[in-house]
Amino acid sequence: MADVTKPIVDWLRERNPTVEDIPDDLDLIESRMIDSLGFMEFILLLEDMIGRELHLDQIDVNQFRTLRSLKEHFLKG
Numbered sequence: 001m002a003d004v005t006k007p008i009v010d011w012l013r014e015r016n017p018t019v020e021d022i023p024d025d026l027d028l029i030e031s032r033m034i035d036s037l038g039f040m041e042f043i044l045l046l047e048d049m050i051g052r053e054l055h056l057d058q059i060d061v062n063q064f065r066t067l068r069s070l071k072e073h074f075l076k077g
Contacts, residue, residue: 004075005067011045024068029061050074
């Protein structure tokens with residue numbers, strides 16, 4: 001079974017070419033893997049992956065902090 005986070009990991013690696021490993025528990029925001037300028041682009045990628053619009057006023061930024069959290073909140077099933 002393919003990892004559901006592969007498109008996200010690929011996106012992160014494109015923007016952070018010196019990073020080799022992205023652990024599931026790495027804080028993507030604190031580590032600057034996702035910066036404020038790229039956050040909206042990241043949201044659009046995630047929306048494309050899940051097939052629905054995300055209403056940012058209804059979700060917690062902590063849901064986007066790690067690959068593990070993304071799997072739990074958005075990439076189930």
